[in-house]
Amino acid sequence: MSLYTQEIFMSDSEYSTDEPLTKPKLVRQTAQTELDLNRHQANPLKKGLDPKKPTSSGIVAELEPVQKSKKPRSEAQKIAFENNLSETAFFVRKGKNFHLRWFTPDIEMDLCGHATLATAHCILSELKLESEKVIFETLSGELEVSLNNGLYLIDLPRRDPISASLPDEIKNALNVQPKIVLKARDYLLVYENQKEIEDIVINREVFDQININPGGVIVTARGENCDFVSRFFTPQATILEDPVTGSAHCTLTPYWSNEILKKRMNAQQISERKGKLSCELKKDRVEISGKAITYFEGYISL
Numbered sequence: 001m002s003l004y005t006q007e008i009f010m011s012d013s014e015y016s017t018d019e020p021l022t023k024p025k026l027v028r029q030t031a032q033t034e035l036d037l038n039r040h041q042a043n044p045l046k047k048g049l050d051p052k053k054p055t056s057s058g059i060v061a062e063l064e065p066v067q068k069s070k071k072p073r074s075e076a077q078k079i080a081f082e083n084n085l086s087e088t089a090f091f092v093r094k095g096k097n098f099h100l101r102w103f104t105p106d107i108e109m110d111l112c113g114h115a116t117l118a119t120a121h122c123i124l125s126e127l128k129l130e131s132e133k134v135i136f137e138t139l140s141g142e143l144e145v146s147l148n149n150g151l152y153l154i155d156l157p158r159r160d161p162i163s164a165s166l167p168d169e170i171k172n173a174l175n176v177q178p179k180i181v182l183k184a185r186d187y188l189l190v191y192e193n194q195k196e197i198e199d200i201v202i203n204r205e206v207f208d209q210i211n212i213n214p215g216g217v218i219v220t221a222r223g224e225n226c227d228f229v230s231r232f233f234t235p236q237a238t239i240l241e242d243p244v245t246g247s248a249h250c251t252l253t254p255y256w257s258n259e260i261l262k263k264r265m266n267a268q269q270i271s272e273r274k275g276k277l278s279c280e281l282k283k284d285r286v287e288i289s290g291k292a293i294t295y296f297e298g299y300i301s302l
Helices: 075-083 113-126 195-198 249-260
Strands: 002-008 023-031 039-045 088-092 097-104 133-138 142-147 151-157 180-183 187-190 217-222 228-235 264-269 277-282 283-291 293-299
Touching: 075 088, 075 097, 088 113, 113 133, 113 142, 113 151, 113 264, 113 293, 151 249, 187 249, 195 217, 195 228, 217 249, 228 249, 228 277, 249 264, 249 277, 249 283
Parallel strands: 002 088, 023 039, 097 133, 187 217, 228 264
Antiparallel strands: 002 023, 002 039, 023 293, 039 293, 088 097, 133 142, 142 151, 151 283, 180 187, 217 228, 264 277, 277 283
């Protein structure tokens, strides 16, 4: 198993648009196939991966509303930049639910599946919430994560791709060209086989000429030992390739379900660190499941 590390920051304070963060608790965790929490750093461990190659991301609870801040560089964004991980998640409790936001080192994201699972692990397993599910209020609406027999199940929005043309900045950055080009939030590039996905090299100088914030580029094909494989790249980002991208499977799942006529599928994201996901298509939603364990706990100073 490999480590998928995410940092999650949690504060006891309520949201305030003006007040700075209070000292948040830091925890590192490890999760199987899914996410993290509270600096608490949670490492969703991916099944069958090398534990010496953690896939990194993080979680923090911060003090601004779910709506994007008008500030050009919020304190949350500064923390995510210092973490230099794929995602840093911030959560705080509000009534029975939790506000949740996700930041890369560069921007605020509209959705991050693995960081959401890791956050749920922190809340349910570390903070001992007396419930078997957590509901998050996010920029992508309400997201529910349930825990059953040690398995975390996250309910995500379905994002069907439609036919699209490929911008020259992306086309010219690819050493292997796709056979099909589609787009939802992210560009979805379909290839002939898994070997082509493995061989893809991005010319970053060309790739970074386009900004598709907050989206990225998914490359995918049928898998040799699973239903489908993928990789995920983001132009103009500190971290070019995301190790495992839960939100990309909001688009991959409906696409491949239609292609291979299956509702339940096993997927692999074949980045250097790799990750396995169990995906199921349910009408207008996508479910992704996995496990998580706590890896590290500590504090940061602001």
